[in-house]
Amino acid sequence: MEIRIMKNILDRNQNKADEVRSLLKSKNVKMVNMISSPGAGKTTLLERTCEKLAKSHRIGVIEGDVTTDRDAQRLKKYEIPIVVINTEGGCHLDSHSISKVLGYFDLDNLDILFVENVGNLICPSQFDLGETFKLAIVSTTEGDDKPAKYPMLFREAAAALLNKIDLIPYTNFNIDNFKNDLRNINGQLPLFEISCTMGDGLENWFQWITKKICP
């Protein structure tokens, strides 16, 4: 019985996700579902990305958070449209909440809509938001075993970003182990090795995401 109900919920989520995907496609808006553990650097990546691209591209952001609007406050200075979804304890965003807040954006004047999902490496990867693609973001300080221990996200993502590479010298992070595990899970996954605070490796990321906006 529980399984049947869960399936119904997921089915309804899927229908709504398909609706969101069709609407965004008709408006030529790319939607990026950003997934990571808490504190892996999603907001800092958005800060760097807005600094580089917000003048040449029309960027919008949906901020998913359990509570507070702190992440949105950090992005305000880029003068882009931002909507916060507070899940009030909920562990992931879903396509219904995305569908509801899309009305707050002028989709005819938007190139890319970043969705910063709730900080959680598990649940968000199980809910289709109607995104164009998912991004997996993981930081070196979480340890090199994260792809092996949380493989779902890395199977589905269009790219992985390994953040905080500047901290590798101070940790026991082994990049060969990390890459081997990642290759076993998803051999095709592009990987960007970056530091959002120091700026390392970001040019490759900017080029990749720019191409995704205008292929």
Add this chain to the structure above:
Amino acid sequence: MEIRIMKNILDRNQNKADEVRSLLKSKNVKMVNMISSPGAGKTTLLERTCEKLAKSHRIGVIEGDVTTDRDAQRLKKYEIPIVVINTEGGCHLDSHSISKVLGYFDLDNLDILFVENVGNLICPSQFDLGETFKLAIVSTTEGDDKPAKYPMLFREAAAALLNKIDLIPYTNFNIDNFKNDLRNINGQLPLFEISCTMGDGLENWFQWITKKICP
């Protein structure tokens, strides 16, 4: 309708949690539900704790993981009883799975049972396992805003451990902001500032947890 069903599920979880709690109390076994983001250092904390206490106290461990037995492998050398629960995609442990695996432990010869929950700062804090108390573990590299952004866990925990304090000089972590937020959420919460890799601050933790075992 969805809310009603969820309430039923939680009610049943609560009944089983009460059963687990009674059983452990009758055996005088303390059960510690360890909750954190992925990679905050739960397993390394267990390594240090086993090194210090496994000879003087009878320790058992339940390892909750989405997949793999990597954490359990790291603890094998301490020659303590360990049971792995693979949730296969599930985002938290629940009292039913705990109840099932308790049978693998000799509860008459156990002082403390550490449960390393699935790496997730949200869902595990919403499910009572029948634990004696919860521990909130958070690392400096996740940022100083984690208590404010994920307050549920910090409201319920018996203690908080701030791990990776050795990495503070290389990050923008502000310990005053962290402590202010924590105090606003739960002014009574004991806080241990530690580095599980460097050994900083662990003596205070060992003293506190030893007292919890034999008050």
